[in-house]
Amino acid sequence: MRSFADSNGDGLGDVGGLRARLPHLAELGVDALWVTPWYPSPMADGGYDITDHRDVDPRFGTLADVDALLEEAHGLGVRVVVDLVANHTSEQHPWFVAALAAGPGSAERGRYFFRDGRAGGDQPPNDWISAFGGPAWTRVTSPGGAPEQWYLHTFAPEQPDVDWSDPQVQQGYDDVVRFWLDRGVDGIRVDAAPAMAKAPGLPDAGHAPGARFDSHLWQDSPHWDVDEVHAILRRWRAISDGYPGDRAFVTEAVVHSAERLSRYVRPDEMHTTFNFDFLHAPWRAERLRQVIDATLAALRPVGAPPTWVLSSHDDPRHVTRYSREQPAERGGPVSGPADLAVGLRRARAATLLLLALPGGAYLYQGEELGLPEVEDLPVDALQDPTWERSGHTVRGRDGCRVPLPWSGEAPPFGFTATDVRPWLPQPPEWAALTVERQSADPESTLSLYRAALRLRRELPGLAGERFRWDDDGDGSVLAFTRGAGFGCLVNLGERPLPLAGRGVALLSSSPVTDELPPDTAVWLERDPAT
Numbered sequence: 001m002r003s004f005a006d007s008n009g010d011g012l013g014d015v016g017g018l019r020a021r022l023p024h025l026a027e028l029g030v031d032a033l034w035v036t037p038w039y040p041s042p043m044a045d046g047g048y049d050i051t052d053h054r055d056v057d058p059r060f061g062t063l064a065d066v067d068a069l070l071e072e073a074h075g076l077g078v079r080v081v082v083d084l085v086a087n088h089t090s091e092q093h094p095w096f097v098a099a100l101a102a103g104p105g106s107a108e109r110g111r112y113f114f115r116d117g118r119a120g121g122d123q124p125p126n127d128w129i130s131a132f133g134g135p136a137w138t139r140v141t142s143p144g145g146a147p148e149q150w151y152l153h154t155f156a157p158e159q160p161d162v163d164w165s166d167p168q169v170q171q172g173y174d175d176v177v178r179f180w181l182d183r184g185v186d187g188i189r190v191d192a193a194p195a196m197a198k199a200p201g202l203p204d205a206g207h208a209p210g211a212r213f214d215s216h217l218w219q220d221s222p223h224w225d226v227d228e229v230h231a232i233l234r235r236w237r238a239i240s241d242g243y244p245g246d247r248a249f250v251t252e253a254v255v256h257s258a259e260r261l262s263r264y265v266r267p268d269e270m271h272t273t274f275n276f277d278f279l280h281a282p283w284r285a286e287r288l289r290q291v292i293d294a295t296l297a298a299l300r301p302v303g304a305p306p307t308w309v310l311s312s313h314d315d316p317r318h319v320t321r322y323s324r325e326q327p328a329e330r331g332g333p334v335s336g337p338a339d340l341a342v343g344l345r346r347a348r349a350a351t352l353l354l355l356a357l358p359g360g361a362y363l364y365q366g367e368e369l370g371l372p373e374v375e376d377l378p379v380d381a382l383q384d385p386t387w388e389r390s391g392h393t394v395r396g397r398d399g400c401r402v403p404l405p406w407s408g409e410a411p412p413f414g415f416t417a418t419d420v421r422p423w424l425p426q427p428p429e430w431a432a433l434t435v436e437r438q439s440a441d442p443e444s445t446l447s448l449y450r451a452a453l454r455l456r457r458e459l460p461g462l463a464g465e466r467f468r469w470d471d472d473g474d475g476s477v478l479a480f481t482r483g484a485g486f487g488c489l490v491n492l493g494e495r496p497l498p499l500a501g502r503g504v505a506l507l508s509s510s511p512v513t514d515e516l517p518p519d520t521a522v523w524l525e526r527d528p529a530t
């Protein structure tokens with residue numbers, strides 16, 4: 001929301017900017033648009049700290065603007081998905097303000113997790129940790145200033161977790177879901193889904209001192225991916241099934257395995273879920289192949305479509321991730337200097353891989369321009385709570401959130417009015433990456449995305465679920481067939497791969513001759529009989 005386009009000259013993206021730039025999305029060829037939170041918020045966590053889930057922050061616009069956005073997007077054939085943040089509210093939400101005022105034992109505190117501390121009250125109630133660093137508990141003081149109870153926050157202290165066993169919480173969020181479905185949104189993205197249920201009694205998780213929030217490693221955690229979360233998802237699915245049209249949910253769930261993830265998309269739960277295993281896989285053929293296989297195998301029994309994603313507003317942009325020496329495994333050390341030319345080459349190849357796989361693909365704004373992570377933002381510009389919470393050791397996610405470059409030769413590149421500074425500074429070298437510049441260049445990354453998304457709609461071989469690995473080679477190649485007549489080949493090795501006899505190239509991520517160069521992907525039209 002904040003980084004797409006600004007229409008009112010405050011340096012912050014808004015609904016008006018989104019409306020003005022809808023033609024870009026339609027021309028790009030996307031089916032739908034997911035908007036990160038636009039709700040009233042003190043912005044302690046980029047809008048994921050909400051004071052009113054049924055309104056729009058004045059910095060972003062009004063509900064009337066949202067209605068106009070829905071109408072215009074639908075007119076262009078683009079659906080709209082909103083973000084539902086139901087694990088926590090803002091500390092300034094009326095519920096939390098009332099909870100603080102009402103004191104220990106009150107019904108108002110029952111909507112959150114308030115507990116007495118251990119060791120006479122001075123220690124947090126358990127060892128749970130926050131996703132942004134440090135303990136997941138903060139102590140409050142009584143109106144007289146005396147230290148009092150603690151409250152739970154999986155994310156920043158400004159984002160207290162709500163207690164989903166409380167009927168008022170359940171009812172409150174039912175109303176939120178209905179509010180947006182009534183307004184005509186086509187889908188809902190469920191934020192931090194695995195955090196929404198906690199094990200009864202809030203037992204210790206056994207975290208080592210200084211442990212990181214590596215939720216993809218956790219099994220049987222008392223505060224992540226607890227089975228009761230599925231009751232919440234079923235509740236929402238039942239609500240949305242009562243609405244006309246195809247409304248779809250997508251969950252954000254970084255969990256231990258593809259099998260655990262598949263539980264979020266059982267027939268009476270969510271429709272799709274982001275595939276973070278794919279996003280976090282290094283640029284290595286064997287790892288990507290494992291993730292693809294595990295994803296397809298885990299989702300088949302529940303009948304949900306797979307999805308694929310390379311970047312998000314929470315992760316370093318994949319051009320930069322792929323620009324360094326690749327770790328053997330997810331989370332392994334990424335080392336060496338960045339070679340952004342290599343990173344972009346791999347990113348373009350990864351795009352053709354992503355868009356050739358069966359199921360849905362999620363794109364993160366700016367990847368269609370091949371934007372790199374901005375790793376050298378001045379520290380006084382950093383806004384991600386991770387920076388403060390980590391004691392200035394982890395910069396956080398601002399580097400992937402730098403406002404988009406639309407046009408012109410210098411910042412703000414058409415993102416906002418010429419004399420206004422965007423909320424995060426843009427690198428001057430992005431002059432070469434603007435939408436305007438890339439639209440005029442048939443070899444640009446933007447042109448590649450447009451061509452790939454168009455073919456993805458048009459080619460019959462890319463419809464449906466058919467997927468088969470071709471038996472290929474030395475472990476540095478990904479080669480597969482979709483429907484009859486369509487093949488995809490990705491060379492992740494160091495040597496060129498002969499293309500003779502493999503079919504006719506339809507689209508390639510970098511120029512190809514009779515060989516497929518390293519870090520290049522190609523879509524092929526084959527003899528349908530093969």
Ligand code: GLC
Nearest residue numbers: 045048085155191192252314
């Ligand atoms: C999700 C969002 C992230 C946010 C967090 C807390 O992970 O994607 O941006 O900080 O939830 O709401």
